[in-house]
Amino acid sequence: MFEFRKILFLLSLFFSFLAPSQQKLTAKELKAKITNNSKLYKTNIDKAYQELNGLMNQSVILKDSISEMKLLDRKCRYFYSKNMMDSLIITSENLQKKANKFNDIYFEAMSHIYIAEIYSINKFPDKAISNLNSAYKILQKGDPESEKIFYAKANVLSSFANIYLDKNQPKEAAKKIYEQIQSGKQLKNKFERDNFQYLNYANLANIYSQFNADSAYHYAKKSILIKPKEVIDEKAMVDNYSVIGKVYKEKKNYESSLKNFHKALYISKKTGMELNANQIYHSLKEIYDILNIKDSSDFYKNKIEQHELKALKSKYNSLQEVINKDKKEQEKAQNAFWYWIIPVFASIGIAFFITKRKSKKPLIESENETRPEINLSETYHDLIELLEKRDPAFMFAFEKVYPDFSARLLEKNSELQQSEIEFCALLKLKLTTKEIAKISFIETRTVQNKKYRIRKKLDIPQNVDIYHWIDQI
Template sequence: MDAHKLCSVINIRTVLLLLFILFSTAFYSQDKARRRSIDSLGNIIKDKNVYADKGSKEILRLCTEIYYQSKEINYNKGMLQAILKMSEVYMNERNYELSLKKISEGKVLSGKENDNVALSSFLLGEGMIYSEMGYTKKSRYALQQSLELADKLPSQDLHVKKAAVYRSMARNIRQEGNVNHYDSILIYLNKGYSESKKMNYNFSYKPLYLSSFAMDMAKEYFRTDKISESEKYLNDFQIYMKNERDRSEFIYYYLLKGNIENKKKNYNTALEYFDQSRQIVNEYKIYTNALEDIYSGQAEAYRMLQDYKNEAVYSTKAKKITDSISSSEKKILNTIVANGDTVKCQKENLNYSYWLFILPCLLGVGGTAYIFFRKSRDEEENEYIRNAENELPVEEYNISFEEAISPQEKERQELEIEDLKELIELVHNNDKSFHLKFHEHFPLFNQQLLTINSQLSHSDLEYCALIKLKFDTKEIAKYKNVSTSSVFSKKYRIRKKLDISTNANIYTWMFNIG
């Protein structure tokens, strides 16, 4: 090669190298700028006054924006922030189904990232929800896992997580309703109180932690008729909260003050406190479940004042909320938050002259590839549907679970035959609480499937649950109110998503998961 050609080759390579460096730098800078933008939004939702400043709906909107912007650039830290806050908002609104769904997604993602702080938070949230719903064993298991992870965290995170876990453990014992465990509740509350006091002085959430434990101590002493002790901790609560802008926690302060005044037979004063509590609920649109106790307290005050008309009014209101809460804990929603609350992500400015040139080419190539792929997939799907009826027949529901279970499964949580019958009965009754109950009996099932493919939809997971319980195509179609061909197609797509071999029986495969 002569010198002239050699110089030409070197010049071309140099230009290509420079172009590569230029584009890499541009994309890196753009990616870095978007991360800074996401982190800026993240700081908004992490602010302790966010509920006062934004409200729950706006928080969810911001979280959704953060989630999809982060997902677009594979920024897992941003996704975890958004998922954690979403699960918190849904939990506050007692929408436990959506909260557990976000927690399940967050656990998988934090596990992949080895983010023990986030994982501990998700386990804590899971424990709190199970406690509120009365599943105290499941709650204790999740809380214990959260506590074990907390011991591995830096000191500040350690004190925060331990305080929150101890508070939830106290609530767990309270849910079980054993009066002999009163001392245990106070022990856990005092442990959490102590951890809160160890937090850094400049930690902005420290007053909120201290005030929450003061409030819980006040409630415990009130339950045992130790009114003076209860009022002492209510005074402490006021001191801790004196510089806080967010007044939402005063919902419970005024509620408890009202109950105390009822005990003291100061019924008109009690009604004033209950009214103040209700006004804050309406202002912040948070902790609406407190309305049940507010209305009950008002009904009691009116009864003692012999105002039976108002007593009936507020008793009815309290009962409606009780029935509503009971119903909401059973209800399962069939859409993910992304379908209902999706906010279009902000798009970066593009070089339109470049895209006007390249877009027709991409469309042409993409269209051809899609037609070829679609034809190939349709042929494969039709072949699957033609052979689908030959799949393993569904076994009778009264089979011995001990005989059907695999050795690996025996090492996991054992399920009573009655539990299995309960799940099957929910499907036969077309009860939409099925998937929530299924998740309670098989807590690892969804998590393991999402580990294989994190893109599985809620609908995919529900079909997988039905397959695990050995429902045949016709039964699934009846429960989902779709055609049998739709079920065949759905099974085919699930196989693809989970990379299940066409030679493998999908029922056997699902049975060995979770």
């Protein structure tokens, strides 16, 4: 079973984003779009996300750096909510670059928080903590009275709690949320304070559900009670109903348990917040197994398999990105080291360098000698066989042969969907339009349309053969 995040980011309180338009917007119209799209995000995250890409151009045209960073930040939140960690790492790095360029403390700190989450999920807690410490250090430069800085610091605490959860230390995670609850007392506006604590109590309920059912139930009910009426049901309410459902399940009150899990699932589907959906699927399947309702059990079994495959692909891709990022950081550190140390070596004498070069040469040759060769003919056959069987392991096998393929495609266009990357993998294997249609059970015209969309997304000139272009990736 996959264990997803327990702590909700608190960013939606102050920051909104833009809606799409085919015409150039004025600054005033841009602000109106921000407000409208913020409301849409709370009710339907998928529809809201569809509006983001087109509006990035508007913010660039207007040279509105703040809106540009808001859009990137919103994309990060979307990918986080969807558990799309591979897309999150790329977008958070883009946000970090923009924040550094425009010297924006808030967004620079948030980029570190997102990156910390990715490191923690991929089992690099030290790297995660390092990024959170960087985020907090950056925020210390900001105005302590600023509400924006206050909420960013709250996110640092939430992320620390997530790291403790990933390390299976829920009691330590709970302490971090208690710190947030204490900090919330400084909010003077009652609506803001109640909304802030409603989220915190939902997070606390989620954490306690791992080791203390009574406390979990207590905080879930408290969260529901304190929630302002004006606030639309979203992720926190999904957590509350899930926790209550879990408590009833443990008490073998299956009727009440099902009722609460279905409430949670309804809100999750309605809003598009899928972060913990798989946990709900598992719980529903277990209950229907106990009640011997096979049709419902099979339905949620299929949901679990689909969800876990999607999550595993995303996690696999994000792990590759994390490893690549870590490599780059190590290389950068080594380069910095040699930048300072070379003058010292130069003063000792050229002979030292000759000796070092000679000692390294056999090591490189040894690495080349032991590197395994790939039997491309056999590998190609295996990949095609997986495709013909419609085996979900195809992309995992493909990524082993071409480990940088997805990352390089995403460098060309970070908005590529997983299905589009998989389609490009078929082109990489030089499958014809008819072969792709046969394997995928779709019309040849559909394959041609997909090729056309890939050309546009990757900006492949019409006079360039798409197979040749993909083969260079």
